[in-house]
Amino acid sequence: MTWLGWESLGGTLTSDPAVASWASGRLDVFARGTDNALWHKWYQNGWSGWESLGGLLTSGPAVAAWSAGRLDVFVRGTDNALWHKWYQNGWSGWESLGGLLTSGPAVAAWSAGRLDVFVRGTDNALWHKWYQNGWSGWESLGGVLTSDPAAVSWASGRLDVFARGTDNALWHKWYQNGWSGWESLGGVLTSSPDVSSWASGRLDVFVRGNDNAMWHKWYQNGWSGWESLGGVLTSGPAATSWGPDRIDTFVCGTDNALWHKWWARVxxxxxxxxxxxxxxxxxxxxxxxxxxxxxxxxxxxxxxxxxxxxxxxxxxxxxxxxxxxxxxxxxxxxxxxxxxxxxxxxxxxxxxxxxxxxxxxxxxxxxxxxxxxxxxxxxxxxxxxxxxxxxxxxxxxxxxxxxxxxxxxxxxxxxxxxxxxxxxxxxxxxxxxx
Ligand SMILES: [Zn+2]
CATH class of the missing domain: 3.40.390.10 (Collagenase (Catalytic Domain))
Known part of the structure; x- marks a missing residue:
């Protein structure tokens, strides 16, 4: 596997990028534009133009993966509540999930008809809500956190959540027949963590280090060391899921444009x-x-x-x-x-x-x-x-x-x-x- 170079997607952005998984050769990217609205760009045999989803938002976007032709997007609205919009033969209207929140939303992928959403509540703890034939209530995961949560997809009944703790280190909690304790990944970090999905037993985590460069750590029978991707960045990284032989990472560059780097099996x-x-x-x-x-x-x-x-x-x-x-x-x-x-x-x-x-x-x-x-x-x-x-x-x-x-x-x-x-x-x- 080899890291390929950075590629600009163009456009001046005001939020960190957030991306959805690959599905059938398609990769979706969401960012907030200079008009403060949410914009959407996708890749399928080349990058499409940006498409506005409409609406003034107060958080960076976060998106769930495609599942059965459906793509879910979550943002914080001007009322500070979490809102939800999805695409299935066109974009739906925004739907409020209720509750006043203090962080941007982060979502896991659909799995077996279930969609998980994580946010930081007014008590600064991490809260969890999921959808399965309707939205559940909010459930606290406990622990006072200093970063927004980031969640990976389900894999074999396991869901992984990453957040930055009060010691500024990256912490990890997972769910499999109940929530596990928090586990530190070590290292002092300057960005919120972002994670990709499990694939073939491998889980990738991306964060910004104290040198402002992007760092990468992965789990496969234990955590690897951190590996720098190089480049001075102005946003936290956001990573998509593995596609066939491919993992995509998006960051905001020093020119405030969205940059893209991908790792591919050659x-x-x-x-x-x-x-x-x-x-x-x-x-x-x-x-x-x-x-x-x-x-x-x-x-x-x-x-x-x-x-x-x-x-x-x-x-x-x-x-x-x-x-x-x-x-x-x-x-x-x-x-x-x-x-x-x-x-x-x-x-x-x-x-x-x-x-x-x-x-x-x-x-x-x-x-x-x-x-x-x-x-x-x-x-x-x-x-x-x-x-x-x-x-x-x-x-x-x-x-x-x-x-x-x-x-x-x-x-x-x-x-x-x-x-x-x-x-x-x-x-x-x-x-x-x-
Ligand atoms: Zn011959």
Missing amino acids: PTVRVHTKVLTTPNVAVGTVLQRMREVYGTVGVHVQHASTENLNLPALNDLDVGECVRGRTTAEQNQLYANRNNAGPNDVVVYFVRTTDPPFNGCAAHPDGRPGAVVAQGATQWTFGHEVGHVLGLNHVNDNNRLMTGNGTANITNPPPDLIAAERDTMVASPFTQDL
Whole structure:
């Protein structure tokens, strides 16, 4: 997984951003504009324009996740009460939840028809209200807090709430068959916490540190250390839920615009090159060709190291019948050279020829993923052979990288990889999440 850069959404804002979860490839962001009204922007194949929800508000917005096509938004109105608006085939009117509040609202996602809302009451304690066939009464969680509450989604019957305590540290309470005690996450913080949803057993928390940068901590079999995302910020962070392979964070930048950073799983093939004979098409060129083709299916190619090998006895390499799972003594000897390579890194050896003569061969011993490329190979052989290492088979189609008719016969450079081939490549242990 990799953090991607910050991207401005544009627009001058007067509130911290708050975001809803992904749903079906859609991400919703809410902020208060310079007119003090609530504005809404969403992403689906690009960012939409801002859309006003109308109404003068006295708190920053907070939103719940989509559930079954419904998106819930909570804000504090000019009467200081908590108001609720939702979207389902258009925006509903605002509905008051009643009660005078001293904090902005924070909401959890829907789960099994239940929606949880948390606010700070006039006694400075954290209060909780939920909706399930109608709104419940308010329930105090106890404890005097100095920050607004922030709540994560339900997961397997568990709901997590984060708040800043009177010691200015971040505290955590969770509900599972009753509320647990508060647990400190440690660290002196300068922003209210914001949390993302659980996904695959992982819970992410974002806060602003005393250096005014954004910090990140996550839970997976215990709390990790804090990790800085960098950048000087003027708002508390707000994080969305995990989407497929993705987590989104929103903050207000020093220009008062909304900024967005996201963390994504980037499938990467780490390749090492070892040169016995310099190929006719340069190593840099064949790597570039491989990147062009692999890039079309979102697979990154990292060239981790290169090395010259002086192994004259293996320079015309006996590859036998070149069948996956079967290797010759010479192949076993050559593939033992894995300097700098991790267990799932792919090592490609440039030899003078193979015996019998092929452009390349991807047969390799277990635990030593790699391939050979011959001096006279084409510009596509390198990517083709690594494709075999990642589990791809030949096809009878000269438009495709994996043509079995020889990459010299490719008719439409750069050749194609298809979606099913991408799935196979990404599922390979030799495609790593970097
Ligand atoms: Zn092949």
